[in-house]
Amino acid sequence: MEAADISHHTSRRFNEDLESVRSKVLAMGGLVEEQLAGALNALIDGDSKLGQAVARNDHAVNAMEVSIDEECSRILATRAPAAGDLRMIVATIKTITDLERIGDECEKIAYIAARLANDERPADHYREVKHLGRITQTMVRDMLDAFARLDAELAITTARSDRMVDEEYEAIHRQCITFMMEDPRTIRRALDVMWVVRALERVGDHAKNVCEYVIYMVLGKDVRHTSLERVEQEIKSRNARP
């Protein structure tokens, strides 16, 4: 299903409804991207004001989820979509839940950032967290791009980079434990940092989920709990077909 494919409806209004839902999901995604960037910047720059602003702004993400949810229900009730359109609506309903959760994780990070801003920053300026943050930010951006372009291949590669997030998470985890054993005075901060990386790891998981919905929307295949390699082969064989 290409973007142009949903232009075949006899009802122009229906078409516009679908497009507007898609745009709203992506606008919500844009807001979540900004929240994530803000939360990470608040932590790295030690900006408690920014952290508080991001935490306060989470309600905007929640409000968007509610409004998109209502619109999806309305479309389901009044238009009774079928096939690709139905898949799009179903995938949208699931996507906004995950986006909202990413928003919640950002709120968590922002709270911790606002609190940590009062302490002295560590010597490495959260280098590892910054790195992990970049990976998750890229994941979120690519996931939304895949949703916008209905690009199953990008969705697959993005879903796969969740492994990198998990590995980084493990590494920071181990590092924090080492710090705590070496110097018990760092325990408080190390625990906070653990919360942050845990939240980032969850962001990665949610981004992966959305990628799976994109694949479902494009290919009509439920790829949850199956290996990514098999899905990739599936896509290749589809593309090979004329």
Next chain:
Amino acid sequence: MSASLWWLMARVAVGLAAGMLLGLAFGHPATGVAVVLSVLLARQYLVLRRVQRWLRSDKGAHAPEADGDWGEVIVLIARLQRRKQYHKRRLMRLLRELRRSTAAIPDGVVVLNPQAEILWFNRTAARLLHLRSRTDVGLRIENLVRQPEFIRYLRGGDFAQGVVVSAALDAGLHLQIQLVPYGDGQSLMLVRDVTRQQRLEAMRKDFVANASHELRSPLTVIAGYLETLGQDPALEPGLAGPIAEMRRQSTRMTGIIEDLLSLSKLEASDGEAERKPIDMAAMIDLLRSDLVARIDPATTVQGAAQASERLLGDEAQIHSACANLLDNAAKYTPVGGTISMRWWVDGEGGHFSVQDSGIGIGAEHIPRLTERFYRVDPGRSRATGGSGLGLAIVKHVLQRHGATLAVSSTEGRGSLFSCHFPADRLVSAATAV
């Protein structure tokens, strides 16, 4: 033409005569004529077929050879074709040049249709916005450029002022995006990398804030010593005057630095001001009693709150803005004049105004009044001891409250400064408590 026509007619006549003679020999002159005519017709038909095949064939086929009028027709058609081809090639070349030059523009260009779907974009736009030419034509721009500020700008419909968005993943990249509507609801989206300007602007703000901060402590020391010196009974009488002047000037310098600091604080806090109910009647009373204590009693100061509605805003900032307006009025109103403050509410929102019977401001100065350190009359305003930043502070405070400043003035008769606050920043006194 006529020569060839004669030649043709002569040939036909000779042919017909020969056919008739041959027919007469066999006793059927009419058949002879018919045979000759059909041969002539067949020849015409053959030429027509050749011309048809030539016209139908792709370009590059040679024009068929023919004599007489057919030959001329073929030459004319060929000429028409050549001319058409020439124009086509010229247009193509022009189009290619146009595309190449737009592609080479250092700014990003995206062409959007009325639904904000991408029709075309150049290489810079692709690089700055991460667009892919293969897949992204036909997609809505807001689906790919998702920054909330941009979506607000796109949906807001007011494109006069561009919007600056930051791309978190591209190392602090800042993009200025401007939409230029044209034609049938289409629009041109211009994207410019303003990272450097943003960085310079941030550096400038930091510099002003830091420099003011650093100047404050030495100035406090100087002012402190001047004060002690001024009160020293052993002071030589000739020095009293200069020291008093030095104290006045150091006070003024402190004022300028305080104003610079509050201005840079206002600049640093972007976004809307908070919404706490402010009792304007109480504020006007306070401002009035402050001013009356400072100025010549011959000057009348009036204050009237004609509405009980509370203004939702940042009390300290609103107070400093109103005080600045009042200070200005006091400075430029001669002794014995009148200064009046007013707070009222109507259908458009809340209004605070300060009217004076002072010297007034020339119309040419009004648009520039809120610029930093702008002086209507350099000699005079330095003498009155202003920092030159008062109205700049007022402007910034009002901006943060979504309000506007209007100035009207007649030279020699006085000025009216009014602040207009939007209705959504008002709340009735009952609900505010």
